[in-house]
Amino acid sequence: MSIRISQIDKTYGATRALEPIDLDIRDGELIGLLGPSGSGKTTLLRIVAGLEQADGGTIHFGEREVTQVHVRERRIGFVFQHYALFRHMSVFENVAFGLRALPRRQRPSNSDIRTRVMQLLEMVRLSAFAERFPAQLSGGQQQRVALARALALKPDVLLLDEPFGALDAKVRQELRRWLRHLHEELGFTSLFVTHDQEEALELSDRVVVMSNGRVEQIATPDTLYREPANRFVFEFLGEVNRLEGDVANGRLTCGNASVSVPGVEPGRRELLLRPHEVHLAEHAIPAAHLPITVAAIVPVGAEVRLELEADWLEEPWLASVSHAEFERLGITRGRRLFALPSRLHGFDAAGAQNVALPVG
Amino acid sequence: MIAATLRRRASRRVLPGFGLSLGVTLTFVSLILLLPLTSLVGQLSQLSLSQYWFLISDPRILASYRVTLLAAAVAALFNAAFGLLMAWVLVRYEFPGKRLVDALMDLPFALPTAVAGVTLATLYSSQGWVGRWLETLGLPIAYTWVGIALAMAFTSIPFVVRTVQPILEDLPSEVDEAAVTLGARDGHAFRRVILPHLWPALVTGTGLAFVRSLGEFGAVIFIAGGKPFETEITSLMIFVKLQEYDYAGATAVASIVLATSLALLLVINLWQGRFTRRLHGGGA
Numbered sequence: 001m002s003i004r005i006s007q008i009d010k011t012y013g014a015t016r017a018l019e020p021i022d023l024d025i026r027d028g029e030l031i032g033l034l035g036p037s038g039s040g041k042t043t044l045l046r047i048v049a050g051l052e053q054a055d056g057g058t059i060h061f062g063e064r065e066v067t068q069v070h071v072r073e074r075r076i077g078f079v080f081q082h083y084a085l086f087r088h089m090s091v092f093e094n095v096a097f098g099l100r101a102l103p104r105r106q107r108p109s110n111s112d113i114r115t116r117v118m119q120l121l122e123m124v125r126l127s128a129f130a131e132r133f134p135a136q137l138s139g140g141q142q143q144r145v146a147l148a149r150a151l152a153l154k155p156d157v158l159l160l161d162e163p164f165g166a167l168d169a170k171v172r173q174e175l176r177r178w179l180r181h182l183h184e185e186l187g188f189t190s191l192f193v194t195h196d197q198e199e200a201l202e203l204s205d206r207v208v209v210m211s212n213g214r215v216e217q218i219a220t221p222d223t224l225y226r227e228p229a230n231r232f233v234f235e236f237l238g239e240v241n242r243l244e245g246d247v248a249n250g251r252l253t254c255g256n257a258s259v260s261v262p263g264v265e266p267g268r269r270e271l272l273l274r275p276h277e278v279h280l281a282e283h284a285i286p287a288a289h290l291p292i293t294v295a296a297i298v299p300v301g302a303e304v305r306l307e308l309e310a311d312w313l314e315e316p317w318l319a320s321v322s323h324a325e326f327e328r329l330g331i332t333r334g335r336r337l338f339a340l341p342s343r344l345h346g347f348d349a350a351g352a353q354n355v356a357l358p359v360g
Numbered sequence: 361m362i363a364a365t366l367r368r369r370a371s372r373r374v375l376p377g378f379g380l381s382l383g384v385t386l387t388f389v390s391l392i393l394l395l396p397l398t399s400l401v402g403q404l405s406q407l408s409l410s411q412y413w414f415l416i417s418d419p420r421i422l423a424s425y426r427v428t429l430l431a432a433a434v435a436a437l438f439n440a441a442f443g444l445l446m447a448w449v450l451v452r453y454e455f456p457g458k459r460l461v462d463a464l465m466d467l468p469f470a471l472p473t474a475v476a477g478v479t480l481a482t483l484y485s486s487q488g489w490v491g492r493w494l495e496t497l498g499l500p501i502a503y504t505w506v507g508i509a510l511a512m513a514f515t516s517i518p519f520v521v522r523t524v525q526p527i528l529e530d531l532p533s534e535v536d537e538a539a540v541t542l543g544a545r546d547g548h549a550f551r552r553v554i555l556p557h558l559w560p561a562l563v564t565g566t567g568l569a570f571v572r573s574l575g576e577f578g579a580v581i582f583i584a585g586g587k588p589f590e591t592e593i594t595s596l597m598i599f600v601k602l603q604e605y606d607y608a609g610a611t612a613v614a615s616i617v618l619a620t621s622l623a624l625l626l627v628i629n630l631w632q633g634r635f636t637r638r639l640h641g642g643g644a
Binding site: 049051071072073076077078080081082084085086087088089097098100101102149150152153 | 532534535537538539540541542543544545548549552553556557
């Protein structure tokens with residue numbers, strides 16, 4: 001079921017929680033709402049669910065307008081941040097709750113309920129725990145119960161509020177992969193809220209980045225990472241190195257460092273780049289003369305993270321290089337090298353500007 | 361040397377003052393609770409079993425048990441419903457004057473019960489503001505068991521409100537929301553999701569209200585009127601016997617009230633313990 005959100009806005013007292021927002025979600029899409037706390041992402045999710053009323057705008061599920069439809073008639077599944085399981089009911093009864101709450105005419109027979117619930121528990125791999133109580137389960141298991149419960153009524157739309165927020169890193173990873181599979185298998189349309197950029201990028205077909213009640217960018221994870229629409233998106237999605245200097249004749253100068261930046265307007269400019277966009281070499285090249293000193297070395301997994309210092313930098317840069325590169329250059333602490341940025345990103349009121357440099 | 365080491369090890373608790381605070385606590389428990397109870401048992405031991413039986417099964421006393429139990433039960437049930445509603449309103453909604461209403465809930469505890477008794481008696485007597493109207497409708501309140509139940513309900517309402525309120529506050533509103541997103545009607549959600557959570561607290565509160573009502577004296581006697589066999593409550597009987605210098609009789613009847621209250625409290629506690637264990641992950 002597709003979701004069409006148009007001009008939805010919300011104000012709490014004097015606080016503008018949501019600026020008018022438009023968002024089209026295609027049938028079967030998995031969309032992540034990403035943003036820092038207070039960005040309005042949870043408010044938007046709750047408005048889509050019907051747990052909160054928007055001040056204006058409309059919401060359609062497919063062709064059906066649901067703006068004024070009560071939560072219980074919207075046919076949504078909602079997974080709460082802290083699961084909100086019914087603690088006095090067994091896992092089985094939790095999952096069966098929605099089926100048992102149906103009006104008598106639509107309610108399946110007890111044996112049908114049993115079959116359906118066991119099927120759902122099978123799907124979330126908890127069949128053996130049907131008679132347990134929520135307090136006897138781990139966080140990850142409780143989360144799966146909450147998901148099975150939300151899916152029991154075959155909702156048109158599945159909404160998840162910080163679904164993995166309260167879990168530890170390893171379980172989170174596992175559940176994410178599992179949810180992705182489940183989504184591909186069942187094909188429900190889904191909208192989830194997260195403040196974790198890695199989670200949003202890994203799980204979503206498209207990500208909606210929000211801040212201060214506004215949508216900053218809606219894009220696939222790949223586009224989002226490569227072509228951020230603005231500075232906020234760029235900074236929110238990962239670590240950032242800063243380079244500030246004066247641009248003249250297509251070259252940025254900062255102390256004894258300089259780099260060619262074709263197409264950048266002259267004047268005082270700040271350019272940004274990611275750690276993996278910093279390459280290292282023993283010699284400067286005509287396009288870039290950026291002398292640095294290696295201040296710290298941290299091998300993490302597939303790459304080595306380096307902290308780079310220079311007197312023309314206000315704060316040190318981070319660089320991530322491959323182990324092969326690391327060995328080829330024989331990097332040690334205190335080694336003097338040259339940084340070669342492969343890309344530089346500039347943002348101003350007019351929009352984003354990306355400068356590619358011929359290195360690497 | 362060894363003794364010193366031992367002593368040091370023994371006092372190696374992180375929280376200081378265990379010995380002193382426990383000592384003081386036990387002393388006060390003994391003085392305030394146990395001593396009077398012991399003297400009651402001491403008084404009782406002067407009676408033979410048949411004397412005791414004769415004293416506690418006097419028809420007038422038996423009638424007082426019936427009146428007390430009936431009125432206390434009605435008061436407790438009324439409070440269960442009204443107290444739950446009150447707690448619900450105080451926790452779930454925001455309205456002007458909420459804090460005032462919240463504070464008013466404790467009034468029956470703070471107000472001298474005799475004051476409550478006099479007030480209720482004047483209000484509901486056949487000349488009182490409210491009583492006059494009810495009289496014409498054929499519903500006399502004063503000098504009937506209904507009046508007794510009313511006075512009991514007045515003094516014991518905070519028990520229900522104050523036991524249910526914190527539990528309701530603890531119940532995240534997400535749980536109601538979850539029930540509603542699953543399509544539950546309000547009634548269904550309340551019965552199946554909220555009530556089971558409140559149940560232990562509600563039963564405890566109601567039980568406490570009932571126990572308290574069994575022993576209520578000050579608030580009840582004025583409105584009860586004290587017609588033998590009709591509106592005499594058990595605590596009044598104790599008082600009457602004391603005035604007649606019948607200490608043995610008073611003690612015998614008091615022992616019944618005490619035993620009933622203690623037994624009820626014990627049952628409530630055991631039952632509540634079982635229920636709570638289930639919610640927090642013990643065996644079902």
